[in-house]
Structure formats: C-alpha cells, structure tokens
Amino acid sequence: RDRWETRRRGQSKQTANRSPPPPNCSRSAPDMEQGITKISVEENFLLLTEMATNQVQVLVEFTKNIPGFLSLDHEDQIALLKGSAVEAMFLRSAQVFSSKTPAGHTEVLEDRIRKSGISEEFIIPMFNFYKSIGGLHMNPEEQALLTAITILTPGEPAVREGPVVGGEAAGAMLDVLRKLCTLHHPHEPQYFARLLGRLTELRSLNHYHTEIISSWRVSDHKFTPLLCEIWDVQ
C-alpha cells in the first residue's frame, strides 16, 4: 500500500512540473487514468476489509474477557457476538477516527473510506456518527464499558427466550459507567445520558451497514470468511 501511495504521489509530482504535451498528444491515456482510479477504489475496499476483519478478531478476544460472558450458554455467546458485531465495529471505527493519529492520517483515512465504493447516502450518517462520538472525548475505560454494554444488550431478540442473557451483567456495567462518568466529568451531569444517546444512534447504523454490504455484493466484492460468518453473508 505504501509503495502504491508513493508511486501515486510520484506520478502526480512528475505531471505537476512536466511541460504540457504537444497538441496532438492526448492529455492522458484514459484507460491509464481510469486504471489508477479503479485500483484505488479496489485498494480502499481491501483496506476496509482488512481493518474490519482484524477488528472482529479483536472483538472476539475482548468479549471473552467480559466477566461472566464465557459462563453464558454457548448459543447465547454466539448470538450476542453476531448481534453486536456491526455496532461494535462502528464504535471502534469512531474511536479509531477520533484517536490522536498523526496529523493528516485522519484525512487520508477519511479520503480512502469515501473512495471505497460506499454510496454518499451512507457516508454522511457514518461520518456524523464518528464525529459525534469523537466530540464526547471518551477515555479508554468509558470506551471499553460502552462496547461491553453494546455486546451484552442484544438489539433484536436474537438471543433465546427467558431472562435477557447478559442483562444483569449489562446492568452492572451501566452502574460502573455512570459512576465513572460522574468521576471523570464532574461538571457535566448530562455526560452519561449523552453516552447512552450514542447507543441509540448506533442501533440505527445497523441497517445502513446492511445496505452498504448488499451494494458491494452487487458489484461482486468479496469479504473474508470471518466477515461473512459474523455478518451472516453467504
């Protein structure tokens, strides 16, 4: 990827100070131009596939360390993971996006996400969410608790009947999160409520994700086996 970036940048530097071609030459070989643009969309899709696949692996490890999770019924463990994987990914994306990456990296990342084949109608709410999460300036403990609560509180009743599994664990985590918010944001009594408001916004992003995925499948983009499994994609 770095090699490709350098080549691409080198390419623009050469053309920048090259004298204009004599009139009978075409400005640029259209298929060549199209070629580079095409690769960048493919390259950006692959980057996202790689990042999302890596995040699912990290998410599984994180979930296994949630107190009590491994003592849940095996089917319920799988259902909770699959039911929250997309929300956890959006939360992780927002954290990565607003983390103090070296200046300019965020812009490059934003540019590559915008040029990965996702249609504009999903890009807007996606980046609004990233910015609204970034605006909360959560610390790592708050981020971890919010993610754990997202995992333990199933959206659709995918989990088997009976008491909401993970319900008491989620309740305990909400208590800890509330206390942490009071501790770290003493002058912002509304801070905890603002965090929970983000969880509601997160739920609405689920269906955007379904649309994003199906639009890529139309243009026969391949996902990794892990993504296909966690997203129930054939």
Ligand SMILES: CC(C)NC(=O)n1c(-c2ccccc2)cc2c1CN(S(=O)(=O)c1cccs1)CC2
């Ligand atoms: C950090 C990881 C979890 N984030 C990530 O992978 N992103 C990010 C993202 C956002 C902010 C910073 C860094 C990356 C934007 C998008 C994705 C993945 N999806 S996807 O899952 O629909 C996908 C479609 C095709 C292959 S993977 C598309 C949108």
